[in-house]
Amino acid sequence: MAFVANYTVAQGLDCSSVVITDTSSYSSEAKSTFSYRRLYLYKADGTTIKFPSNSTTTYINFSFASYPTDQITITGIDQDYGLRVVMELSSNSPVSGSIYTKTSVVALTCYTNTALYNVVQIAATSPSRVDDPVFYDSWSELQTEKDAAVVAGTYGDQLSADAALKRAKTIINQSILRF
Amino acid sequence: MLSNEVITDYIKWADISIYLSMNDYQKTRYYNWVDQRKKTRMLYMVNESMKWGQPYLVGSQGYDEAGNYLYSLFGQWLLQASAITGTGLVIGTPVIPTSTAGAAGTIMIVVGASGSPIPANTNQYTNTIIASRTIIVILDNVVIQTSGGGVTYSFNTVTGTITFSANLSLNQVLTIIYI
Numbered sequence: 001m002a003f004v005a006n007y008t009v010a011q012g013l014d015c016s017s018v019v020i021t022d023t024s025s026y027s028s029e030a031k032s033t034f035s036y037r038r039l040y041l042y043k044a045d046g047t048t049i050k051f052p053s054n055s056t057t058t059y060i061n062f063s064f065a066s067y068p069t070d071q072i073t074i075t076g077i078d079q080d081y082g083l084r085v086v087m088e089l090s091s092n093s094p095v096s097g098s099i100y101t102k103t104s105v106v107a108l109t110c111y112t113n114t115a116l117y118n119v120v121q122i123a124a125t126s127p128s129r130v131d132d133p134v135f136y137d138s139w140s141e142l143q144t145e146k147d148a149a150v151v152a153g154t155y156g157d158q159l160s161a162d163a164a165l166k167r168a169k170t171i172i173n174q175s176i177l178r179f
Numbered sequence: 180m181l182s183n184e185v186i187t188d189y190i191k192w193a194d195i196s197i198y199l200s201m202n203d204y205q206k207t208r209y210y211n212w213v214d215q216r217k218k219t220r221m222l223y224m225v226n227e228s229m230k231w232g233q234p235y236l237v238g239s240q241g242y243d244e245a246g247n248y249l250y251s252l253f254g255q256w257l258l259q260a261s262a263i264t265g266t267g268l269v270i271g272t273p274v275i276p277t278s279t280a281g282a283a284g285t286i287m288i289v290v291g292a293s294g295s296p297i298p299a300n301t302n303q304y305t306n307t308i309i310a311s312r313t314i315i316v317i318l319d320n321v322v323i324q325t326s327g328g329g330v331t332y333s334f335n336t337v338t339g340t341i342t343f344s345a346n347l348s349l350n351q352v353l354t355i356i357y358i
Contacts, residue, residue, distance in 0.1 A: 023328050118226050120229075124244045127248070127251075127300040143223075143227065
């Protein structure tokens with residue numbers, strides 16, 4: 001059976017980190033047959049997220065030796081991004097039909113989700129706040145941007161996902177005025 | 180504290196209430212020229228935040244407050260929603276009268292309606308008629324309890340004041356049967 005590279009991307013409550021798990025099956029091609037495993041986290045502007053922060057390479061070294069559980073926690077995420085995530089493996093003995101690179105677009109929405117949750121807290125404790133059009137419209141706008149980012153990510157539209165998250169960030173930055 | 184199971188039910192019922200509410204609001208728009216679709220949007224937004232927080236925040240005070248707020252938003256459609264999911268409702272223990280001070284009666288109040296003794300987004304109702312009586316409190320066709328999940332109430336038998344655990348929303352129907 002041919003090898004197919006695969007991974008998942010997840011965020012928890014800590015918005016400054018993202019967990020990437022290599023979910024590829026190494027039953028057909030053992031880990032020892034690969035010379036390296038790398039991750040590229042491309043931002044919308046084409047630059048990459050550096051990890052560790054002082055890294056001088058465009059890729060993140062997701063080596064089998066350093067990450068035997070196939071999971072890496074990348075820290076230092078300072079805001080939500082529409083990211084293009086590439087996992088690249090190099091095989092020493094490539095097999096025809098195998099796929100060694102996987103690319104997907106992911107919308108990181110933790111900061112926006114946290115802000116939305118904070119707004120719900122305000123509404124829950126002071127329900128009359130939703131009668132304020134600025135409050136309600138800002139809340140609705142923020143929710144729309146988050147939903148848009150997720151959908152854009154699902155369709156691989158990195159620029160639109162990132163643009164929605166940037167607009168969401170602007171709303172969050174104006175929280176004192178809006179909420 | 181709202182358990183994970185209760186939260187799962189709330190989220191499911193809220194999802195269903197979104198389309199049930201749009202059915203209802205379409206009628207009120209057409210027949211009464213009243214547009215309440217904003218409430219559906221709020222239901223959606225609060226529910227989305229509840230979904231996001233469920234893996235991490237169940238058991239925290241803030242999440243419980245948000246859960247009770249969600250309940251207050253979908254309570255109007257709870258009976259229908261629970262019938263659709265087939266999970267049914269939890270009915271409390273039978274009420275045994277503690278006194279038979281006078282004739283039994285029923286009080287029905289529409290929250291926030293013109294002349295209503297309960298303004299929208301408040302959580303108290305006082306009526307000396309129910310003081311020293313045994314009461315059954317029904318909110319939007321659902322019998323509510325003095326403890327447990329969802330909206331609860333406390334009753335001051337001296338003053339005849341009912342205090343709800345969450346604010347009541349506009350057009351919720353409160354029925355009090357006193358014995």
